[in-house]
Amino acid sequence: MLTYYPTDSLLHRTNPTIKLLAVVVLVVLVTFAYDVATPLIYLLLTIMALRFGGQLPLRWVAGSLAPFVVVALGFLLTNLLFARPVLHPTSLFSLGPLTVTAQAVGLGLAVGLRVLFIGTSSLLLIGTTEPTRLVVSLILQAKLNYRIAYATLVAYRFVPLLAAEYRTIRAASRIRGRKGGLRGLLRDTIPLLAGAIRRAERIALAMDSRAFAAYPNRTYRQPTSIERADWLFLLISVGGGSLLFAVLVASGITRGLGAQFAG
Numbered sequence: 029m030l031t032y033y034p035t036d037s038l039l040h041r042t043n044p045t046i047k048l049l050a051v052v053v054l055v056v057l058v059t060f061a062y063d064v065a066t067p068l069i070y071l072l073l074t075i076m077a078l079r080f081g082g083q084l085p086l087r088w089v090a091g092s093l094a095p096f097v098v099v100a101l102g103f104l105l106t107n108l109l110f111a112r113p114v115l116h117p118t119s120l121f122s123l124g125p126l127t128v129t130a131q132a133v134g135l136g137l138a139v140g141l142r143v144l145f146i147g148t149s150s151l152l153l154i155g156t157t158e159p160t161r162l163v164v165s166l167i168l169q170a171k172l173n174y175r176i177a178y179a180t181l182v183a184y185r186f187v188p189l190l191a192a193e194y195r196t197i198r199a200a201s202r203i204r205g206r207k208g209g210l211r212g213l214l215r216d217t218i219p220l221l222a223g224a225i226r227r228a229e230r231i232a233l234a235m236d237s238r239a240f241a242a243y244p245n246r247t248y249r250q251p252t253s254i255e256r257a258d259w260l261f262l263l264i265s266v267g268g269g270s271l272l273f274a275v276l277v278a279s280g281i282t283r284g285l286g287a288q289f290a291g
Contacts, residue, residue: 031188032158037083039156043258044165047157050265051149057273058145063283064134066276067141070269074148082156089151096147100140107136159184165252175241182231186224194220 039047058070078084108128118130153162163181166172197216206212235241276282 031154033082033084033088033155034158035083037081037156038261039077039082039152041257042156042261043169043252043254044153044157044162045169045252046254046258046262047153048162048166048170050262050269051153053266054269055146055149057269058142061142061273061276061282062135062138063281064137064141066273066282067138067145069272069276071141071145071148074145074152078148078152078155082152084155089148089155092151092155093144093147096144100143103139103143104133104136107132107139161250161252164248164250167246168248168252169254174246178240186227189227190220190224193223 054070058067061067075086075089078089079086119128159181163177167174167177194216197219198212201212201216206215273282
């Protein structure tokens, strides 16, 4: 989940910097919409892009989006419990002292769907882009300093390694009959941090032995480039997404920043 899914598809072949630019533009557009329909439409279109443009299994997509679903449900519940009072609320039902209104449900759904769209858009980049290719593209096309890019790549690759190592440590603790909970978490964190420090030391030694950052420029085994198909993808995704947003605004479906769901 939330990792690169290796396969051959249109999205996998698209330049990573182009995909990153398209994702950022679309996320910014949807961020300014406070209605339910707009993020839902973009969410469904992004899922379709993942399935047909990225050849990603829907089961894998659903599993990767599970943390974002939890966050979205948290926003929905928060708005139901602590919704700001509005004029002429539309009451749906009551649970003791709690009165659920259509405005609170709409605002919670709007925020939750935006969270899901951001997660799905991030998955479009993460799931279809090999990490090393992303970093090389950021260096060559986005002109990112290769020292910063390499540090980003190392941190990105450390996350699944640390997660796997923590599972191994927890399994060893259970075999020894040690209890979990907060005390177990603190106990297992110590060997995890020790292992992370050892890994960092080995990486630093490897970088020093290869004279990393000794020269202002580097060569790359598999350099990336922007082709015509990449520009076409950017035009279709950003241009089409912006046009759709304009149509939704003109039709009155999209509500602007600060607007609330009116039922």
